Amino acid sequence: MRSVLLDLKDVTFDYILENKQSLRAVNDLSLQVEEGEYIALIGPNGSGKSTLARLLNALLIPLFGEIQVDGFATRVEEHRWEIRRRVGMVFQNPDNQIVATTVQEDVAFGLENLGVETSEILQRITESLNRVGLSAYAEHAPHLLSGGQKQRLAIAGVIAMRPRCLVLDEPTAMLDPRGRKEVLDTIHSMNRQENITVVHITHFMEEALQADRVIVMHRGEIAAMGKPETIFNGSIDLHLLGLEVPPIPRLAEMLRAEGLTIPTGILDTDDLVSYLCS
Template structure:
């Protein structure tokens, strides 16, 4: 393994993915020649309209599906390599949209223990891992509660803890806040940022809420199965018109900056947050 591959968490090499249909002419090409990599410790946001290929990509990362053409490498393992299937799934955990579909046990701490139990982790170590995972998502106080009594944000944090207990290096979040109220969304986003910044975990965050990824290291924009833009949030979101054209949006502060510039106000075009907007307007 070269230095170069050691730095890479995920590598996607010229991937094409086709959902077959009985009638071949109606095959759906979900990904069409996608090529990129994600470095260890990076926080990458992936955006694109419904049907652009985001979730297909997420399933490829986790070896739930396999490329029709090309290869996906997770931590140096090719996802097509059946022998390393469990290494791959343990390295790259996934959190989905609906918290109710991800919780399996009747007590919070049993739910968090489910993953490591299946990996054959010794009981004493499971105990330690569960406690640590609940501490990271700040849900220790709820260890003995029933999951159905929790709020949406709390359930989603338990789902994250369940992944953490398997000690992954990378977590893929597929629209984890889509069903949450504002406080639930705040809780989950705080947890995600903490995992990346304090625990140095690689984070891939797929979302329709542009404000959630203004702090990402990099954003990948998908359209019709292809990468159409890639770069820092500042360089991506200033393309207000181009993003709207492919059915996307920009954070409210970026849109406001764009509107003010159109009115002749001299203000940066790469403003993302309220702080930046206050600074720009109050010089």
């Protein structure tokens, strides 16, 4: 049995708007994420995905309810830094999360904040840049990197702090297909090889297919949750939730409607081809 890393109990969060009205972003949400899990969080704009992400590392504090990260409650102010070093965040815009003027100094930023010794910082920079494949760029200025490289740099900066969990808020939304692949490969290898828990918010359904568990959010609540096979097998009307069914499950569904018996759980091209040809 794997241990629970993120524990959300009846979490509610409101934004206060300029006209003093409140807007409910997350409504009475409960969720447990186990150590080493890969979670894909999908949902239309304004469904509360990003808010949930920010709640996970105490950038936002829930109005009601309780969030515990590795046993630390986000509500307690003294725990905040312990939580943030355990839950690393990567944001959508690659430019707006790089602080320093060279790649290695940006990786060092988080470590400097934690007060890590200089010799240890150097060692961890080498290590993290190796992990994301940017060792050759250590001395480069960040604005010379491509979008995918910038996002990998952001990931390097986070994993240098040795987090238990990586929360990624649409990390590939502003990237070209090649950059997307680079970043996705990096995230997956972190998850598999380092057993880092991943909460991956995305607009791309194909990205969600590779997760251990998919959570569909709608209006601040969890509308559906389960393995990708069950979420995308047609039993849940994703259209109704403002989402698109990814192409292969949709094709499988259409074939099924035409009378073919296609088992559920077929999510990518290879699976479908090998099934149809057998």
